Amino acid sequence: MTGPQLLASFWTLWSVTLIGFVHSDIQFLERHEGESVVLPCVVEQTNPAPFAVALERSWLQNTKVMFMHTQEDFSTDSDDDQRRFSVSGDPSVREVNVTLSELKVTDTDRYYCTFYIYNPTSTDLRIRGTTEFFLLVTADDTCSCSTYSTLLYALSSATVLLLLLLLSIGSVVICKGRKGIRQEVRSLSPGPIYEEMVAMKPQSPKPAFKQLEEAESSEYRNCSVNKSCPQNHYEIPTGVRGPRM
Numbered sequence: 501m502t503g504p505q506l507l508a509s510f511w512t513l514w515s516v517t518l519i520g521f522v523h524s525d526i527q528f529l530e531r532h533e534g535e536s537v538v539l540p541c542v543v544e545q546t547n548p549a550p551f552a553v554a555l556e557r558s559w560l561q562n563t564k565v566m567f568m569h570t571q572e573d574f575s576t577d578s579d580d581d582q583r584r585f586s587v588s589g590d591p592s593v594r595e596v597n598v599t600l601s602e603l604k605v606t607d608t609d610r611y612y613c614t615f616y617i618y619n620p621t622s623t624d625l626r627i628r629g630t631t632e633f634f635l636l637v638t639a640d641d642t643c644s645c646s647t648y649s650t651l652l653y654a655l656s657s658a659t660v661l662l663l664l665l666l667l668s669i670g671s672v673v674i675c676k677g678r679k680g681i682r683q684e685v686r687s688l689s690p691g692p693i694y695e696e697m698v699a700m701k702p703q704s705p706k707p708a709f710k711q712l713e714e715a716e717s718s719e720y721r722n723c724s725v726n727k728s729c730p731q732n733h734y735e736i737p738t739g740v741r742g743p744r745m
Contacts, residue, residue, distance in 0.1 A: 530636045536601040541613030541629045543594045550615035550627075553591040555598050559610040560654070566598060591615060603637045610634050 531537050541553055555566040566585055568574035570592045576582045589596040594615070600607065613629035 525631045526634060527631055528634050528636070530638065531603050532638055533603055533605060533640050535603050536599055537603060537635060539598045539600070539611055539613070539633050539635075540631070541596040541598060541615075542631065543613075543615040543627055543629050546594070546615075546617055546627065548618055550591040550594060550617050552616040553596050554614045554616070555611060556614060557609040557611050561609055565611075568596065603635075605637050605639055608635060608637045 529537055539555065541555065543550060550570070552567065552569045554564050554568070556562075556564045563577065565581060566574055566576050566587070568587055568591060570590055574585065574587045576585055584601045586599045586601070587596060588599075596613070598613075610632065611634075612632040615627050615629065617625040617627060619625050
């Protein structure tokens with residue numbers, strides 16, 4: 501798989517992952533060095549109409565590359581960009597086409613348009629265009645490995661960070677769900693019923709040998725026992741006179 505194809509794959513994954521966070525469409529554009537590209541800037545219907553538009557780039561560089569006031573010429577940050585840029589349309593009609601010629605590998609980045617709307621009571625409103633662009637500029641003859649490495653590293657890092665964020669959110673949701681289930685189970689546990697059953701449980705009968713011992717001791721206490729004495733054969737019964745000697 502070539503460098504541009506790898507970048508396209510990573511960007512597709514990144515775009516799909518961010519679909520819930522980005523409100524505008526993302527268009528992938530691939531060009532070679534020396535070619536040109538047209539970035540159409542369009543905004544939804546607004547009232548009042550925009551009075552200015554700006555083309556900005558982010559991700560690899562965060563800067564405003566072009567600004568145009570209605571019915572005036574555009575301006576850029578450098579003379580080289582002023583020579584390579586051309587603009588058609590007007591912000592007041594909510595549609596401007598920005599053409600970037602003589603592309604360089606360093607032009608690779610994410611681009612979007614911002615329309616400015618006058619607000620008499622506060623700061624002017626800034627509304628993004630309906631489409632954002634990811635521009636990939638490749639070298640004609642040889643692959644710029646350092647550029648590809650930087651782009652791949654940046655895309656990979658961003659994807660990993662987002663996946664870690666999603667995993668963290670999922671872990672928090674799962675923990676909260678388990679905690680709720682435990683609380684519900686505790687609230688449904690039959691605590692009072694178990695205590696009543698324990699209170700009504702009959703006492704265990706005494707062992708048989710203990711009952712026998714108690715019975716025997718009771719008989720000894722209630723009945724008089726005549727102890728037999730050893731007979732004295734030489735004892736003279738009372739009232740009987742013995743023979744005279």
